[in-house]
Amino acid sequence: MSYRLYTANLLFIGHEKITVNSEKSLQSVLKQAVKKWSMTKPVSLYRLRHSYAAHLVESGTDLRYIKELFGHRSSMTTEI
Structure with missing residues (x-):
């Protein structure tokens, strides 16, 4: 599975910008x-991506924008 985060393929951590x-x-x-944060709960790229999308929806972001941001072909994928 490929992970496309943001349209510019960037991952933001704090104030640093890291090209991925x-x-x-x-x-x-x-x-x-x-490892740095000594996290004990399971973390994965999928969970991170899904959590980000859920926060966008909860804050009222338009689903069409989220669809484009995540590179989905179908709006049904975004709605899931």
């Missing part, structure tokens, strides 16, 4: 962050 070239790069950054 691949899913493997994202996984590496996430793994380092989980």
Whole structure:
């Protein structure tokens, strides 16, 4: 499964901007962050992406915008 975060393929951590070239790069950054923060709950790219989408919906962001942001072909995928 490929992960497209934002239209510019960037991952933002704090105030630093990190260019992400691949899913493997994202996984590496996430793994380092989980270790740094001593997190005990399971964390994955899928959960991070889904949580972000859920927060956007809860804050009233238009589903069409979220669809484009996440690169979905169908709005039905976004609605799930």
